[in-house]
Amino acid sequence: METKVIAYLKRIGIEGPAAPTLDTLNRLQYAHLHHIPYENLDVMNGIPISLEIERLFDKIVTRGRGGYCFELNALFGWLLESLGYQVTNYFGRFWRDEEVVPSKRRHHILQVELDGAKYIVDVGAGAASPRWPLRFAADIRQAQQEEAYRLTRDQKFGWMLEEEKGEEWRAIYSFTEEPNLAIDYVTTSYWCSTNPESKFKKAAMLAIRTNEGRNTVGGNEFRIFNAQGVTVFIPDSQENYKESLRQYFGIEL
Template identity: 55%
Template sequence: MGEAISSYVMAYLNRINYTGTIDLSQETLARLQEQHIKSVPYENLDIWCGVPLSLEITDLYNKIVINRRGGYCFELNALFGWLLRQLGFKVTDLFARFWRDETVLPPKRRHHVLLVDISGKRFLCDVGVGGVVPLRPIQVIEQVAQQQNDEAYQLKRDENYGWMLNEQKDDSWRLIYSFTEEPQLLIDYYAASYWCESAPHSPFKESAIAAIRTEDGRHTLKGIEFRTFTSEGVSTYIPQTEDEFNHALKTYFGISLSSLPASIKFDATKPF
């Protein structure tokens, strides 16, 4: 790159443990996304505790980079999009409908994704999902299986819902989410984010949740139950005291008690 990288961008790169060269290649984009997903947790702790969210880039930077917290799609993809633009990538913000695990169909548009153009090739980028989704960008081409380690993904087209991201499960393809190509501004996500924060039936208000990918699997939190997924199986840990909970939160997700809302209280008899 021709211009020097700012200290703000360098701090962000350090936050996601990114090392190596920076250029506008597909390979660099893939490493940035993978490092982000493995370094910054998906979590809803502010929503669970009733702390209002801000989607302003300065606030997101302070929360995620400075205070080493995580967030959910409207936070994580907004800030990751900012990083990519600072590095010189051509980024378009898009809206998506999350289909996987939804019971009321078709689902509302409540997911933020990114479209990145590299020399005419377009890639779907997403660092804002707690479940298993592509670790690296998916090229936006129709009905081509794209393998990522033990996972495979494919994009299909629907005349009503646009691009449909599918994952391979056993011998079939299952829909994760869909998105259209209408460019969005950050203010376009405010209403959907407010619904996620405030609506009585919002899935983000059901319990405390967190997730992060690891080199050989992932860690998750739901309520006070910590789970670790590896190729060898699943292990579960349920802390019995507030100190044990805080230690596990730091160990698995890098979140320290000092960075959490003061309203968080440990109670082993409740979801959180």
């Protein structure tokens, strides 16, 4: 196993052999979501986003940062391929928290084929990322502890990933099965990271799963979810903001 793969596995708390099995795939996605945060701080700070694997490895593995979907799923896809998985890259239209039809496809999704079955794999959807890969099959409720997801077919937009909220199913993102190359994401990522109209330029967005629940940030507001409920606070200084990033997301700026 090459040195970079070992370093990546160590970054997400996994040691030892990682044979390309479904059990390993489940462990990899779960561990990734608990160790590497979704975050757009470089975008907010005007730092250019690179999707080159060497640059992503340096940022996420060596320097201990996170990223947004184009970064996280690009590097995770590289890890899976390095471990022997068959990976196909999809483009998605992100519907969660949108009141109208999203005008741009702006989400990177991974599909993994394993032992004759297909799975949707995603470590880049922020707080909406399922804990484990989802079986790529229509109209099956897939429970993951207290959460549940399903994939349905939409006449206009292809496949739709939905999450169960009470008695309702709410859309997370849609996608089609057209394979994409790494270069296909570059233009959209550039728009998302530089255009003033991009939601990624408007407010900080962070999310990471924890053993107790999850931690998120929207703007300056930190939300710490656990079994007792949610704690909400806004750091009262830049120093405390940086300390909160370190404490709740493992991010050192």
